[in-house]
Amino acid sequence: MKCGIVVFPGSNCDRDSYHVLKEILGLDTEWIWHKEDSLNKFDLVVLPGGFSYGDYLRPGAIAKFSPIMQSIIKYAEDGGKLLGICNGFQILLECGLLPGVLMRNISHSFICDTVPVRLENDQTPFTSNSSKGSVLELPIAHADGRYFADENTLKELEDNDQIVLRYCDSSGVVSDENNPNGSLTNIAGIVNKAKTVCGMMPHPERQADPLWPNVDGQIIFRSLIQSC
Amino acid sequence: MLAKIHVTLKDGVLDTQGKAVHHALNDLGYQEVKGVNLGKYVEVQLDGLSQAEAEDRVREMCQKLLANPVIESYRFTLDSQE
Numbered sequence: 471m472k473c474g475i476v477v478f479p480g481s482n483c484d485r486d487s488y489h490v491l492k493e494i495l496g497l498d499t500e501w502i503w504h505k506e507d508s509l510n511k512f513d514l515v516v517l518p519g520g521f522s523y524g525d526y527l528r529p530g531a532i533a534k535f536s537p538i539m540q541s542i543i544k545y546a547e548d549g550g551k552l553l554g555i556c557n558g559f560q561i562l563l564e565c566g567l568l569p570g571v572l573m574r575n576i577s578h579s580f581i582c583d584t585v586p587v588r589l590e591n592d593q594t595p596f597t598s599n600s601s602k603g604s605v606l607e608l609p610i611a612h613a614d615g616r617y618f619a620d621e622n623t624l625k626e627l628e629d630n631d632q633i634v635l636r637y638c639d640s641s642g643v644v645s646d647e648n649n650p651n652g653s654l655t656n657i658a659g660i661v662n663k664a665k666t667v668c669g670m671m672p673h674p675e676r677q678a679d680p681l682w683p684n685v686d687g688q689i690i691f692r693s694l695i696q697s698c
Numbered sequence: 699m700l701a702k703i704h705v706t707l708k709d710g711v712l713d714t715q716g717k718a719v720h721h722a723l724n725d726l727g728y729q730e731v732k733g734v735n736l737g738k739y740v741e742v743q744l745d746g747l748s749q750a751e752a753e754d755r756v757r758e759m760c761q762k763l764l765a766n767p768v769i770e771s772y773r774f775t776l777d778s779q780e
Contacts, residue, residue, distance in 0.1 A: 528766055535763070564766070571768040576714055603751075618769065619710070 471698040473499040474512040476542070476558075478533045483519030483555060483675060490678045491516075495691055498607050503538035513698050514551045515542060515594060517558030519611075524572065529572065529614050530560035541593055551579075551595055551694060553589045556612055559659075559669030568662055569627070570619030570670045576652030580613040582696050586651055587658045587672055594661050595697035597670040597677040605642045606635075606686040606687040610658075610671035615671045617660075628659060635659030636671055699709075699744045701756045703774040706737035706763045740764055752776050 473491045477484045484501070492499040502509065504522075509515070510515060525530040533539070539561075546552045546567050554562040562568045589604045591596055600606075619627070627633050635658040637651075638644045649656045651671075659670030674687030707713050713735055720734040742759065744752055753776065760772040 527763070531763060531766070563768075571766060573712075574770070575713060576712075578714060578718060620768075652712075 471497050471513045471695055472499050472534040473513065473514045473516065474502045474510065475516045476502045476504060476517055476521035477518075478504045478536060480524055481520035481557065483557075483570050484674065486673075486675045487516050487518045487555070488563065490687070490691060491593040493686075494679055495695065499693070502538060504533070504613070506508075507537045507541065509538070509541040509545055512545070512550065513693055514553065515545060517552070517554040517561050518544075519556030519558060522561065525557075525614070528560075528564070529557060529563055530562075531566040533557075533561045533562045543567065546662075546667050549664065549666050551697075552622060553568045553596065553619065553647045553690070553694070554667075555673055556615075556671055559671055560614065562667060562669045565598065567667050568659070568660060569623045570617055570654075571620050572671070573616045574614050575612070575616055575650070581615070581650050582609075582611045584677075585651065585672070586638050586640045586642070586648070588642045588644060588687065589629050589636045590633045591637055591661075593631070594634060594665040594668065594693075596665075596690055596693050597634050599696055600695035603642060603645070605638060605640065606672060606689060607684055608676065608686060609676045610672050612651070614672055615651040615653065617671075618659040619654060624654060625656075630663050632660050632663065632665075633657055633660055635672065650656050699753055700777040701740075701741040701744060701748065701752065702744040702777060703742065703756065703760060703764060703768050703772060704737055705740065705760070705772045706735055708769055708771050709714045723761075725779050738764075749778065751774060
């Protein structure tokens with residue numbers, strides 16, 4: 471499985487992602503500079519977390535116009551697997567590769583925490599190495615993580631099983647009390663209809679090194695390896 | 699020519715910043731404040747376009763970049779003197 475990690479000016483989770491994919495999981499992994507105008511052949515492309523373009527105007531708003539994005543959009547349209555983590559998720563939404571938007575957390579503060587999330591759909595290449603209903607502990611670190619979409623979009627997401635992660639408590643109960651940022655129905659991660667593009671606010675790459683007591687984040691990457 | 703653009707949240711989208719400022723104003727004693735909407739104001743200096751061309755181009759800029767059409771709407775004026 472060949473992986474590429476896009477680096478935008480301001481990305482800062484690209485190294486953690488690279489470390490997990492290349493050094494922990496032993497995968498053939500390359501950097502993709504945002505100014506490249508073509509893409510090598512990849513099985514997985516990651517849009518990492520961080521603050522591309524300083525989050526100026528809106529998080530991800532300017533990154534969507536980086537030269538590499540044309541090739542990435544085509545790659546996604548051709549069925550290539552694309553994982554957007556945190557700022558990467560914001561970029562996918564701004565591009566329209568995923569529906570909806572991420573807004574300022576309802577608390578107005580930046581939240582840095584490790585939270586339980588429930589796996590809502592195990593039938594995607596990003597979540598198959600687990601089972602529906604499993605609770606994962608994953609770190610979140612964001613100020614603009616409140617997922618929002620209109621009624622029709624939410625209904626489509628639900629009807630097509632596009633919601634993959636929801637914030638919950640440690641026993642998997644989804645409720646307002648366990649919603650760190652006010653996301654619509656506690657949504658923490660979604661996929662597109664084809665299940666080939668995934669965006670999530672939690673950071674699986676920060677919970678995947680076996681030096682850590684918890685490697686729940688590996689589930690996302692092992693699912694992708696399985697699906698390859 | 700100067701394009702003066704206002705980008706605001708659409709009706710029905712929760713404006714948490716607006717609410718926070720509203721409460722702050724009430725707390726400061728301005729009980730008459732019944733609502734606050736926070737938006738963005740953008741000034742874009744343009745060169746070498748007619749009014750009609752500028753309108754089209756600024757509209758495109760708003761749709762492509764300056765506003766997120768999922769949750770924001772925009773309006774603008776063009777000032778040819780500045």
